[in-house]
Amino acid sequence: MNEILKVNNIHKIYETPGEKLYILKGLNFIQKREEISLIIGPSGVGKSTFLHIVGGLNKPSQGEVFIDNTPFYRVNEPKRAFLRNKYIGFVFQFHYLLSDFTAIENVMMPLLLNGVPAVSAKKKAQEMLSICKITGRWNHLPSELSGGEKQRVAIARSIVNDPLVLLADEPTGDLDPEHQEDIITLFQSLNQEKKMSIIIVSHNKGLEKIANNVYILGDGKLEKI
Numbered sequence: 001m002n003e004i005l006k007v008n009n010i011h012k013i014y015e016t017p018g019e020k021l022y023i024l025k026g027l028n029f030i031q032k033r034e035e036i037s038l039i040i041g042p043s044g045v046g047k048s049t050f051l052h053i054v055g056g057l058n059k060p061s062q063g064e065v066f067i068d069n070t071p072f073y074r075v076n077e078p079k080r081a082f083l084r085n086k087y088i089g090f091v092f093q094f095h096y097l098l099s100d101f102t103a104i105e106n107v108m109m110p111l112l113l114n115g116v117p118a119v120s121a122k123k124k125a126q127e128m129l130s131i132c133k134i135t136g137r138w139n140h141l142p143s144e145l146s147g148g149e150k151q152r153v154a155i156a157r158s159i160v161n162d163p164l165v166l167l168a169d170e171p172t173g174d175l176d177p178e179h180q181e182d183i184i185t186l187f188q189s190l191n192q193e194k195k196m197s198i199i200i201v202s203h204n205k206g207l208e209k210i211a212n213n214v215y216i217l218g219d220g221k222l223e224k225i
């Protein structure tokens with residue numbers, strides 16, 4: 001089957017003390033294998049909410065997400081964690097590197113948490129850092145890295161488990177044009193060489209040229225443009 005991920009009639013309501021916020025309103029989406037989807041839309045429209053729901057990190061108020069035909073939210077939390085681990089890599093809008101750990105330790109972390117021995121985890125982390133063009137900064141703490149380097153370490157960490165689906169939330173935010181271009185090239189090679197399906201939320205026009213489909217999120221739904 002050509003679909004790796006399917007989003008069926010998703011609704012998301014945030015209930016705050018004063019009001020109910022209707023963010024997603026019957027959203028449908030299909031991600032095909034080995035394709036890149038780009039999602040754009042104004043600030044506050046629900047792009048991160050959508051991506052977190054797709055990644056099994058935020059339960060929708062209604063609707064279901066199917067990852068390789070398995071429902072993400074109808075299973076219990078351990079099984080959902082297993083599915084996330086097996087299928088999903090996540091590059092968060094705010095990179096969330098662990099500040100007390102070095103670049104390479106941050107990349108090793110998902111492997112160590114999966115019980116991979118430290119020697120193999122280190123080797124794999126080195127390989128991922130090299131793919132992400134981080135050389136010679138492996139033992140720096142996040143506070144000792146530039147914005148672009150932190151972004152690339154976060155991407156290295158998100159791909160260390162060889163995910164089939166990579167979700168990236170504003171991965172080129174706050175970067176200068178040259179480093180933005182590096183990240184665009186990196187996504188293209190992850191897609192072409194590692195056969196990853198990628199969903200990117202971004203306003204970066206440069207990503208449109210590598211995307212198979214571009215969608216705009218507005219009024220709680222996605223529209224293909």
Ligand SMILES: Nc1ncnc2c1ncn2[C@@H]1O[C@H](COP(=O)(O)OP(=O)(O)OP(=O)(O)O)[C@@H](O)[C@H]1O
Nearest residue numbers: 014015016021023042043044045046047048049050
């Ligand atoms: N946990 C929450 N509780 C209540 N409201 C929330 C919560 N998370 C997000 N929201 C609200 O939902 C809306 C969508 O948020 P979201 O982070 O998905 O937007 P976004 O499209 O990613 O925006 P940006 O482009 O600024 O990152 C916003 O108005 C936000 O304030």
Ligand SMILES: [Mg+2]
Nearest residue numbers: 047048093169
């Ligand atoms: Mg966001």
